[in-house]
Amino acid sequence: MLPVVDKPLVQYVIEECAASRIENVIIVTGRGKNAIEDHFDYSPELEQFLESRGKKEQAEMVRAISNLAHFSYTRQKDPLGLGHAVLAARELVGDEAFAVLLGDVIIPGSNPATRQLMDIYEETGIGVIAVETVPRERIHLYGVIDAAPERRSKSPDRLLRISDLVEKPKAEQAPSNYAVTGRYVLPPKIFDYLDQVQPGSGGEIQLTDALRMLAKNEGLYALVYEGQSYDAGDKLGFLKANVELALQNPEFGDAFRAYLRELKL
Secondary structure, eight states, rough: OOOOOTTHHHHHHHHHHTTTTEEEEEEEOOOOHHHHHTTSSSSSHHHHHHHHHHOOHHHHHHHHHHHHSSSEEEOOSSOOOHHHHHHTTTTHHHHHEEEEEEEEEEEOSSSSSHHHHHHHHHHHHHHEEEEEOOGGGGGGGEEEEEEOOOOOSSSSTTTEEEEEEEEEEEGGGGSSSEEEEEEEEEEEEHHHHHOOOOGGGGGOOOOOHHHHHHHHHOOEEEESSSSOEETTHHHHHHHHHHHHHHOOOOOTTTHHHHHHHHHHO
16 A cells, blocks of 8 residues: 555556456455555445545546455465465455466556556467566566467567466576566466465465476466566655656656756765
């Protein structure tokens, strides 16, 4: 719920879902996360209050938030890794392909990264994850893929077939500089592989381990997506997201740019 410019992180993610034509959203929460549910809930009292003060535009903004998607919620009782969080949504997802979007990664833009992945899945029936190139000195912070260009693709420089994945490798051991970015479109088979994953450090179930099984058996693609991501779960990434998205804001972006130019940096 940390705000980036003028709305919380999670709202950027839900807006990406809506722009990707996803109608049903499952949010995996935990203790103390009730504010997320409240944020996307219908709020007639607040709308009436704003309208009574003549703030119709703000009232419509509040109303639009609750209409972004149909929301369901499930709880991850213990923070036991991303794979465990995905498993928590299994009953709600059912036997369908689904997208996973990490709540602290923002990828703004008119061509949503999730929609790009969905198009690949709909064309091929194979799971696909978003990747981007990162400098070698930062590669240890990410999951990294071992992959080769998909020659049958119209864009072999952007669509890669994954042979393996490594979680946060040392720079000299990384199989590539393609890092997993926090967007996935996966078949329901991934749940069976998550059931087989052995818990690691701290009892965590890593999604990466299940993706490795999926890659070796059914196949898995990586897409070098079009767009710019911001890792707002990192302090520096959070600051960059605020500055760069503020500069893009049509209401005050120009004024903010002028302010930055006045600073003695």
